[in-house]
Each structure stands twice: as C-alpha cells, then as structure tokens.
Amino acid sequence: MIHVDDFSFWYGEKQALHHIEMMIPEQKITALIGPSGCGKSTLLRNMNRMNDLIDGVKHEGDITLDGTSLYDPSVEVISLRKRVGMVFQKYNPFAKTIYENVVFALRVAGNRNRKELDEVVERALRGAALWEEVKDRLHDSAFGLSGGQMQRLCIARAIANRPQILLMDEPCAALDPIATLRIEELMQDLKKEYTIVIVTHNLQQGARCSDKTAFLFEGKIIEFDDTDKIYNNPSEQKTMDYITGRFS
Amino acid sequence: MLKFRSKSPKGEMNIWLTSMGLTVGLVMIIGLFSLIVVRGLHVFWPKNIATYHLKEDAKSKMGPNAVLSAIEVKKVQKKLAGAEEGPAEFQIFIGNKDVYGLPFKFLPEAEIARIEYEKDVMIVERLEYGDAILKPVELMLEDGTRIKAGSKNFIEKLHEAVEIGTDRRLDILKIEKGKIGVVSDKIANLKDDIARYHYHAKKKGTDPSEKVAKAHEKIEKLESEFATFSGEARDLHELQEKAILSYRLASGQEKSMPVAEIVEFALPNQLNFSGKVKSFAHSFWGFLSQNPREANTEGGIFPAIFGTFMMTVLMSIAVMPFGVIGAIYLREYAKQGPLVRIVRICVNNLAGVPSIVFGVFGLGFFIYVVGHGIDDFFYPWREGRPTWGTGGILWASLTLALMTLPVVIVATEEALAAVPRGVREAALACGASKWQMIQRVVLPTAAPGILTGLILAMARGAGEVAPLMLVGVVKVAPSLPVAGSWPFGMDQKFMHLGFHIYDLGFQSPDAEAAKPMVFATTFFLILLVVLLNLGAIRIRNILRKKYAAGTF
Secondary structure, X not given: OEEEEEXXXXXXXXXXXXXXXXXXXXXXXXXXXXXXXXXXXXXXXXXXXXHHHOOXXXXXXXXXXXXEEOOOOOOOHHHHHHHEEEEOOOOOOOOOEHHHHHOHHHHHXXXXXXXXXXXXXHHHHHHOOXXXXXXXXXXXXXXXXXXXXXXXXXXXXXHOOOOOEEEEEOOOOOOOHHHHHHHHHHHHHHOOOOEEEEEOOOHHHHHHHOOEEEEEEXXXXXXXXXHHHHHHOOOOHHHHHHHXXXXX | OHHHOOOOOOOHHHHHHHHHHHHHHHHHHHHHHHHXXXXXXXOOOOOOOEEEEEOHHHHHHHHHHHEEEEEEEEEEEEEOOOOOEEEEEEEEEOOOHHHHOXXXXXXXXXXXXXXXXXXXXXXXXXXXXXXEXXXXXXXXXXXXXXXXXXXXXHHHHHHHHHHHHXXXXXXXXXXXXXXXXXXXXXXXXXXXHHHHHHHHHHHXXXXXXXXXXXXXXXXXXXXXXXHHHHHHHHHHHHHHOOOEEEEEOOOOOEEEEEHHHEEEEEOHHHOOHHHHHHHHHHHHHHHHHOOEEOOOOEEOOHHHHHHHHHHHHHHHHHHHHHHHHHHHHHHHHOOOOHHHHHHHHHHHHHOOOOHHHHHHHHHHHHHHHHHHHHHHHHOOOOOOOOOOOOOOHHHHHHHHHHHHHHHHHHHHHHHHHOOOHHHHHHHHHOOOOHHHHHHHHHHHHHHHHHHHHHHHHHHHHHOOOOOHHHHOEOOOOOOOOOOOOOOOOOOOOEOOHHHHHHHHHHHOOOHHHHHHHHHHHHHHHHHHHHHHHHHXXXXXXXXXXXXXXXXX
C-alpha cells in the first residue's frame, strides 16, 4: 500500500505538487485525472522515483510503501523499481526480441536459469494477454508487433518480475479504441494480483475501469474518492466542472 | 497593379543554388572517379604494337634504330617558343630498357615514313629491365632441342617453357623464403639468445659460456643446413639459365635471354576481342596478386593491398572501443556543463588537426616512448636493434586510430543522443542500473549509428598517407605484416597503397612507366576503401533489420 504523505515536489523553482495526501488501496485501480500540467504524471513518477533522473528536482514530505519511506537511505532505487513496475504512455520496447524484452528485468537481476526464464515469459505474456499472438515468434524482433501488441508487451515486461504495484502513465494514449479496450480488460485481470495506479486523460476510461479516482488541479488534490462518487456526485465544484467538461 | 504581377515564388533562387552546389559536387566526384577507373583499367588492356619505319633523312640520324616496334602512348603537339603550335609528335613505348636505355621516346610525326602492324611482334614481360618488344627467332629448350619461330608448336612450347620457369621460380622462392628463411630466423633467435645470456650473466655475475657454447653449436648446425639449402637454390638457379629464347629487335639486332626471365608474353596484334579480354583479366589478376618488382614500377601491388587492409582493420579494432567508451562517458555520465562543452569542442577540433601532426605524435609517443620503453624493459640486450622502438603496423594503426578517434566519438555521441528517452526510462523502470541500461538497451539501439562513425573513420584512415610515412610504411617490405606466432607480425613494417601511389608517382626513377601504375593503384585503393565500407554497411544493415527501428 502506498501512502503519499504531505508530499510536495519542485522542478527547479517551479512547484509541481502541493502537499499531496493520499492512500492508495491494494489490489484496486486508482486513477489520477486532471487537466494537462496538473501534476498527475509527476505524482505517478515519484512513486518509483523516476523523477530522480531529472536535474534540479527536490521534494518535501514523504511517500511510503508498506510503511517504508521511498526516500529512506537504506532503500535502493533499483530494488524499489523492481517492486514498482511502470508502463509508459508511448510503448517503448527495447531493440531486442520479444523474449528478451519480457525477461529484461530478470536478466538485469542476474537470472540465468533458462527454464525459469521460459516460465516467466509464458506467465507474463499470458498475464498481458499476448501469449496466444506471439508464442510462435518469441525470438523475433519486438518491433514487428502492432502498437497495441507492443504496449501489451511493455505491460508483460513490467509484470515479469511480479512487482507489487503497477504504475501506468496514460497507457492507452497512443492506441486505437480496440487496442485500448483490450488493455482495459487486461487491467481488470491484473488488479486481482497487482495494485494499479493509472494516469488517464480519458474520463470515460477512468470511469470504466478505476475503483478510486483522484482529481488533481494545479498540483493539488481537489478530491479523492470512490470513482462512482467522483463521477456522479462530486463534493467539489471544480471536480464537477472538470467531469462535465466545463473547463479543460 | 504592379504589386501583384510577380508570380515567381521567392524561394526558387535558393533551390537553384542548392541544386547547383550538389551538381558541382557530383560532377567533381563522377569526373574524378571515372578518370581513375578509365585510366586505371586502361593499363591492363593489351595494346597493338606498331612498327614505325622512319624516313630516309631521319635514318642517318637514328642509324639502325630507324625501324622501331613500339606502342603508341599519345600524340602531342610540341610547343615552340612564343606559344606557337609546333609539329606533332608521338610518344611511344619502345621498351627494351637493356638496349635503348629509356623505354619511352618521342617521335616527330614528320619523320615517320610508314606504320605497320606486324603479326609476329611479341611483347614480353621480364623479371628485369621491364617489357621487351621483339620478334622471336628461336627457342632452345632445356634438353637442347631448338624450335624455330613460326613453326607450328612454337608458341605452345614457349608457353610450356615459361611455365616450367615460373614453377621453378616459385620453388626457389619456397626454398629461399621458406626453408632458408626459417633457418635464418632460428639463427637470428639464437644470436639473440646469446646476447641475452651475456646480458644476464653480466648482470648476475655468472658465467654464460656453457649456454653460449651450446647456442653456438646449434648455430653451426643450422649454418650447415643453410648451406645445403643455398646449394639447392643455386642448382635450381643454374637450371633456370638453360632454356634460351633468341630474338630480333625491330632494328635487326639479335639478342637472347633465358626463358625463365619471362613472366609472360603476348602477341597483341594477333588477339581478337575475346583474346584481349582474356589478356586483360589475366594482367588485372596478376597486378592484384603479385609482388612488385623493379623498384615497384613492375609487377603487382599485393603487399600494399594487404598492408592497407591489415592496417585499416587494426585501426578499427583500436578506435572502436576507445571512441565508444569516450562518447558514453561524455554523453551519459559526465555532468553536462561548461567543462564537458569545452571537451567536446576540443574533440571536434582534434578532427581538424593536420594528419602529419598525428604522425609526429605517433613517432614521438608510440615509437620513441612506448616502443623504446617496451624494448628497454623486455629486451634490454637488444641494444641498437629495436623491435618495437621502430615503425611498424601496430604503431601506424594506433596513430591512425588516434587520428580518427574524434570521428567515432562524434558519431557515437549523436547515436547515443538519438536513443529515445522512453526506452531509457523503461530500462530503469525494470530495475536496471544505469550501466545495465547503457550496455543492454542504449548501445544496441545506437549500434547502427556507431557503425556509421566507424565507416567514416575507415574511409578517412585507409586513405591517409602522411602520418604513415613516419610510423612504419616502407617502399618495399620484406614480408607481409602477419605471422603465425607472437607478435603476429605487428612489429613489421608494411606497404600501403597510398604510400605506394606517392612512391610510384614522385619517387620512381621512371616517371613515364610509373604513371599508369599510379592510376591503377589509385583505382585499387578506392576499390579497397569501398569494399571495406560495404562490409561495414552490410553489418549495419543486418543490425538495422534485426531491430527494425533505426533512425540513423
């Protein structure tokens, strides 16, 4: 379970997040919605410390995973990222075979057990609903797949190492509606095993597949509640305006 | 009204300019390339031999040489003082250096009475004195049989005799280079051992005489072997003198030479087109595969091709890791700031340093510092007989690697920068460390772009001459820069096509004879560079196809 505790974040001088406070429940899908530039991707990318890569960032407050602070000096970023997988907006398979893409996380962890790797590939690809489509060409280049397949491959890659949490940063933004639907179905399967945090621009998608929704605006959480409540009966006027499309 | 009349789009002028720039470049490249190809390949095409009969008044001046068999090289208009056009002259190739002295001659057109193309004129490529143009008279075989020219099997027999001579020449070479070479190498090693024994003994204060005596014993044994082999070679050499071809020059002068002196011969006036093509292919292959003779003006260029190839490959092996590692640090690890920017500017400027400066650096650093250092440390007894402290293919390759390093660094940096951010983040999100990300994801993605850098470096390195003259290129190398055992010939001096061109064109005693060779050698240098590049391009295409997402 992730607890974001009074978390503020700056890119250089610019403050991107203001005192964010939220508890992300386990084995549920939590959606982060809000207009562009509201900080939802920043928040998501802080959950596996992806923002560390950017020069001149700083933070206040804390994010804890099962009670341990992500910023605790004893936490290794690398082992943290093994527990928190991530899927990106634009599918980004490696210049490798499908097989090698999936086992990448295990390879960098030093796993050389062929049998184990084979099992992981099958499990992860089945988990990402891609196994039937690619089982005959596991050793072909990943670039031969379609966009939707590549994104599912990226999901398989993210779940290969059985992370606790799966972060998805607008995973369907670059996909057509049919591929989007498949990913959404997949998310429903995945939430049985993983805690999912998804950033989405697509309100229908948020409504369809999330259990909890947080509405962010200008770096602040305006409202965080059950999805039903947010979409049907929001407490805040701003949320209402956003949901109904009165501003964007 | 005037305002709207002009319909010509404004950018047109600039488009014309850019296309003109491209045209100028293309014309220059195509012009230069076709000049080299045409002149380079023309060398191998068999030319007809004309017999020039001079007029009566010229006869008095020329004496018996009033009749000349020769190949026309070109017709020139002699320039007189005052820029007036003078009489036309033929430049002709008369060959027979042993008789005429100079193989090329100018013949005023006005002095020629008539030109004939006789069927039985033969051009003979000899081991010494270059080509001879002659009419065969008689062939005496090794067993003493005499065959008159013109008899039915004369040409056939001559072919056989030449072949026997060639085979025996190869046998002699095998003995001299092979057996005798091995023995003299062993002797040299033993002498080196003796020097080492003395050195160590002096240092430790022990008596080396026992070991030295043993080595001397071995040397004596080897020297007797040496004598045996030399005897074998001498006997073969004597056999080579037996078969004799007697011939007549156009002037009527009778001469003879051992058949074994003949490399090959042809009767170009009798050849039809397909015969000429065959002869062309034959000389082309000969040029490609033979060793040079006669101060490089005759024979082939094989050692130069091999040396160039070897050097380029060694250079690539040396430049790739350093260039790629340097670029990785600059792009991925170094904190981007003014210092890195200065380093980057310096690297780029390094590409503009004249190559001879790298040559001087290579001489000073690799040869005098590193080479001498190795010699002093490992072979202190070889005073005055440097092994590594002298020019060699390894030092030449390293010097060129240094010279082409900026090219590889710049290209690699570009390729690394072009790797999408998303792919890097994905690798990190999978729990890869930064190095794992670079090694497993970034480098494979950037590989085609890195290879582009290597291609550029090879093109630059293979054609470079100036620095090589300081660090190991020689006019004639005794052996190829490769060997079966340590140090694999890497300390050897070597021949190089670029230097060969310079040597032929500007250092040769016979500029006229060398001119066609310069074109032919240039042709092969370009061919070699193109082939090496095609090899690298092929590897790049395979990589691209494998990952099918190249953006380079």
